[in-house]
Amino acid sequence: MATMNILILVCLGYVVLLFGVAFAADRMAAAGRGRWLRSPLIYTLSLSIYCTAWTFYGAVGSAARSGLEFVTIYLGPTLVMISWWWGLRKLVRVGRSQRVTSIADLISSRYGKSNTLAICVTILAVLGGTPYIALQLQSITLSFSIFAEADPSGLYREGASVFWVAAGLAVFAILFGTRNLDANERHHGVVTAIALESVVKLFALLAVGIFVVWGIAGGVTPMMERIDASEIGRWNVDAGRWMTITFLSAAAFVCLPRMFQVMVVENDDEAHLRTAAWAFPLYLLLMSLFVVPIAVVGLDLLPAGSNPDLFVLTVPLSQGNDWLAMLSFIGGFSSATSMVIVTAMALSTMVSNHVVMPIWLNTRERRSSISGDVRNVVLMARRISIAAIMALGFFYYRLSGGGAALASIGLVAFAGISQILPALVGGLFWRGATRTGALVGLSVGFGLWVYTLLLPGMGGGIMSASVIENGPFGMGWLRPQALFGLEGLDPMTHTVLWSLSLNALAFCVASLLSFPSPLERLQGAQFVNVFDHSVAPGGWTGSVAQSEDLMIMTQRILGAAPAQEFFQAEAERQGVRGRLPEPTPGFLERLERELSGSVGAATAHAMIGQIVGGSSVSVEDLLAVADESAQLLEYSSQLEAKSAELTRTARKLREANEKLTQISMQKDAFLGQVSHELRTPMTSIRAFSEIMRDTDGLSADETRRYATIIHDEALRLTRLLDDLLDLSVLENGQVNLNMGEASLRTVLDRAVSTALAGAERRLKVRRSLPSERVALHTDLDRLGQVFINLISNAQKYCDAAEPTLTISAHDVGGQLVIDFVDNGSGVPADAQSMVFEKFARVGFDKAGGAGLGLAICREIMQRLGGEIVYLPGQGGAAFRVSLPLAHRQAAQ
């Protein structure tokens, strides 16, 4: 039986078929035909590179060892897919609108096009991806060796076969992965080939499964009985591992570079997600449907000690079904090759865009002359990267020597790559996330992953057993597999728990503490609110002179023809004659996106920045940021309103306080004045009464004179006290108004006669009687008191030779106004404001008034609803008494 030779022939034939399919698909896509190449079905099938050889062979092995635990690897992605509307849709939209080329590009683009971050993610991805590639090589080699054992010729050499497999895969990836540069054109050839391989591996696994269930076990029911009777026939799953691996596979499904490549970069249409949301879980379900039966039958049929990872191959072989085994081999081969090719492509894109290109651009900057074609550099960098990554995988495989150490590396790689998750999810959903936060989080997570999982897992060579047992330098709480004393956990659960939680925590804390750059803020707004405004950020401004430089640069990257086409189209769009468009912000933005498809966002941004210089911010960008600012503004305006209110209240309080202080001072002054006013007459009364008591032999005349003085002073005191009492009653508002009706003329007649009765000097009073025919309804006695006060003041203080008082009444603006103007020198300007204050007296005390008269007048007028003011500039002392006319109307 020349199985080995046939196998090699079939393999080669299969590879040629793949080449043919990829080539044809590329041709069809280039010719614009083959709409089915962009169908959701192809998209869904290409997603199935998630199922690698590790899952193809290893799932059965895992089921044979620990029962149903293997389904967690499929359940995680299922959960991610069915929640596509909330997560993946956004990721794909962002990826398309920003033209990202890899997950490193996405992260760097989100955090202000930071290349440092991109390099970190790239390193993480390469570290996680290389062992994974080694694992695929191992599975191919192992499956080869199964056939080699059955082959009598014994020509098979393991080392050589691994080398040729690695080399062949590298060639395939280079040929189809780096044919075109623009990510927008997508790798139709590779994707179609992968879709074909997905069908093959599903078909192979289903064929083996059907053979096992119906061919060997004899139907579903006997199979179920056989399962329950087997050594794994009871539910026995570690809860921690169950949840950890589900979570981990969900995280890795999003973060793995190869998954990102097919899911986001190669995505043609967002609507494909809708189909993939149910079709891909269905694919996973079919992939895992027969895993347990195959494992159970394998355990039953094959001798103890045979490798359960290869049951998919060995079960058909042991039954003599060579063709089925061959089919299953091709299935495993498909899983391995598709995964390796896409991983190599994705990693090489990351390496060339984020490591090689920045270095190359830097060296070019130093040399003044620009030489070499960027396009070729990029392609060459990618080809070399693919070869280097494959070589790394190959050497890793040779160094680790294959075997069981590799089998666990799949999950280890998952845990490593999942460290990107906090930065990714935070970047998509939280605008506060910053570059510093992402860097710190990634570093913490990466460090913990290396320390707690990668190094202990690599055996005694790198980390000594004593460190694992007792911690570094005997510090028990730093034991790699029991960090901070958390013992008894499965190492995987332990690592995922610590690394991801501390990663997320560091990410949040550092994000909150650091301040994002303007570009970061713009990008944050673009990413988080991608459904509101899908425009590229960071607008440029440039001058026409730069268009030519841009053209030269674009030609170097995209190639001459596509670049000229692009510029021509732009020029036509702008309506410009000739081939060079104006470097408008819109054009530069499109150009940057076009270039970022080839060299990554960070590099494209830097290259255009070199030529154009400064970047400007467009109104849309500002609006995007303003969304955030608007909330802040609203909040701060609320704060401002509150603060203004507080200021107002404080001012009112201060005013009230000042008034209180003033009133208190007034009260003190008033008391002082009252005491003074009372004391003056008291002093003369006392003095004269003492004279009369102590002096003997006073004449009758003298006695009368002194008694008169005492009497006068007593009168003055009484008047003063009357006034004070009156004022206090008025001020307290306790006065009862005695409302009555009379004409103004009557009130004035009475006031004039009272005031002038017994006066020593003659005061001539001039009145205009017609205007006084106004009926009043008010407290007539009080009003009369005011008039008497004013008239007697004029009589006392008017210093004219022939004192004359003119009284006139008018109707001004609905108010009855009565003016009392004399022909004296009036009240000095500086005293005018004081005349209505208590005890205010103008000049020296001529007539011994207490200075309360006008104060009382003011109070009375306030009670009557009117006012009394001093009228300056009337030639003499002039007072105006106003009364509301409503009183008059009420009287009529």
Add this chain to the structure above:
Amino acid sequence: MLPFLGAALVVIPLLWPRADVAGLGMPLSSAMLYIFISWAGMIGVSFLFGLAARRMVAREDASTEAAPWRP
């Protein structure tokens, strides 16, 4: 709701008695039936949601198309 429902379905098996703790645990065939049936259920619901989402997107598109054209 869908992700939470899915997560709940996935976590339920953890409540089952384990073989090493309770002597005889849940038979593996029943566990398989439960997992695959709930899995298929999730796929079905996701399919229905896809149809609903299609209508949602179509409506969104219609509303943007109806908007006046701006240069």
